[in-house]
Amino acid sequence: MEIGLVGLPGCGKTTLFSSLTGKQVGGYSEKPNLGVANIPDPRLGIISQFIPPQKIVPATLKLVDIPGVPPGSDAKKLNGFLEHVRQVDAVCHVVRCFDEGMPVDALGDIERMDTELILADLMVAESATDKATRTARSGDKEARQRLEVLGKVSELLNETTPIRQRDDWTDSERKILKSYGFITAKPVLFVANVDESDVAGDSDHPRKVKQLAESTGAGTVVVSAKLEAELAELDDADRDEMLESLGLSEPAIGPLARGASDVLGLTSFYTAGEKEVRAWSIPIGASAKEAAGSIHSDMERGFIRAECYHVDDLVNFKTEKAIREAGKLRSEGKGYVMQDGDVVHFLFNV
Template sequence: RVDRLAEIYKPKKTTYATIQYVDFPAAGANFGKGEGPGGKFLNELARMDALIHVVRVFNDPAVPHPENSIDPARDIATMDLELAFADLAMIERRLERLTSEVRSMKAGERDQAVKLQGILERIKAQLEDEVPVRSQEISAEEEKLLAGSRFMTALPMLVLLNIGEEDLERREAIEAEAQEKYRATGRDVAVVAGKFEMELNDLSEEEAVEFRESAGVTESGMAGAIRLSYQLLGLISFLTSGPDECRAWTVEAGSSAPVAAGKIHSDLQRGFIRAEVVSFEDFVAAGSEAEAKKRGVLRTEGKEYVVKDGDIVNILFNV
């Protein structure tokens, strides 16, 4: 979208929204048997805002699987088990510490500690019943007591099924079947053909689009992963445009116009008066601000307006 706006405005500068991915090593043969990655690996995982579990579906003898067979359901269950082990170990440590400290606490602190013990015991029992923390009911008050606890199974997760090119025609059926199975545990599911996408990287953009269309693929694997990552994190992008700069900004979904303005500069939020807004699709169809105004698709919105993904926004303010 930024590139399309840049074609129209010819700005001095273009700035894209960014999202950082950390590629962790693939799980080995002992993963899921209580002998998985060590504490350093798990500590790094716990620092992430969300997880994408890339699961092998393709079959290629030249790339052996650690378990010597292709079984996506097994691999997903293995990851679930290892993350649950990490959460259970963390809960055990906290419970042991609370038990040793609670006797020396003052009455008020002791009451809070006892409440926390009860919450941790409940979470532990549900984890042992294979219910991840993200699927458990935890109140806002309980969240406060749990502050500082980084549960691995609480992290938003996308299961990304890596299929072979021979399965491209079946990708929608594969995705639908997996979504039905795994969405109950609070995860989304998507399909990507990694090798197919890698081969397209050697082509021009026009050739890559043509090959994708011939295979019935509507967007690149990278574009799809980024879009789904934003959904997973509850984020959207809005845009600002002009001759100086065309830029994408990231904000939480459901944010009001003043909050979005604050992402640009705190003065814009503090002195917010109103916002001029047009959707990206309407603006591109119009081709210019003047034509957008003429068509009536460029409108004025106040403080209560909820910014939508793809909105092009101009903030009017006074401080």
């Protein structure tokens, strides 16, 4: 899963990207920056207390920092930007809520960005409609279904409503939306990038962003990218001290990763052993077999069963042996729907 950082130039995407991934990015480039951020997860620490591993491996978030294009850019520049946005699974829309010489216009900025994205989708929808109309004429049933979806899409977009706002798409309709790569159908997490003096996001601007997000089926987090960049430079002790003095409980990657997981519909399971304790992200509703596949395709192919328990069982019973003796170790088949917080041993044979 890749999350694209999107927003007008100067809203703080690269600043945020660097602080989250630890990657220093020099100067302006038209190419996106790619990086990986570790997702902090308190359960990893809990599991490791009971099953001490050689290493702890958090789940990760792939971030793509997509350079903004100024409104009114030429078509080539704009298309380059849109192509990058089409490739990500979710959009993290960074909104400038800090005043740096320029007055803040959070809602106006969102509208300027969203208008570009909506127009881009509308163009795709129009040419796709032409094509599907021709195919449907020859009686092609699938083309007719596509036409129906495209009709709904055009209706929304013509009202400047993002496609995601309609929440009753069926699975087959969603598949069609995905095949066209509609940008406004992607899940969105707004990041209100606030001034260092407003880390709680109490001022008007982040509040408005939150309201807008809620009314359009998106999530929101409040972050001060500049402050995060400063935090990222510190060692653990100094960072904790600075967080505390700011009244923050953790660096921004925490709320950001949870927000992204939420909009993407992801959940976590864990593998635990002497070698490593590790967190894995999977879509909510994924089966045990699919979860095995997220680790290795061999595990999915040769899946026999999953032995699992919940993190809470480990807290209660302290060891896997005690969990087994208490009858809490479950043996699940390939169709088992993974639950958030499952700790799993996959048995497989290839």
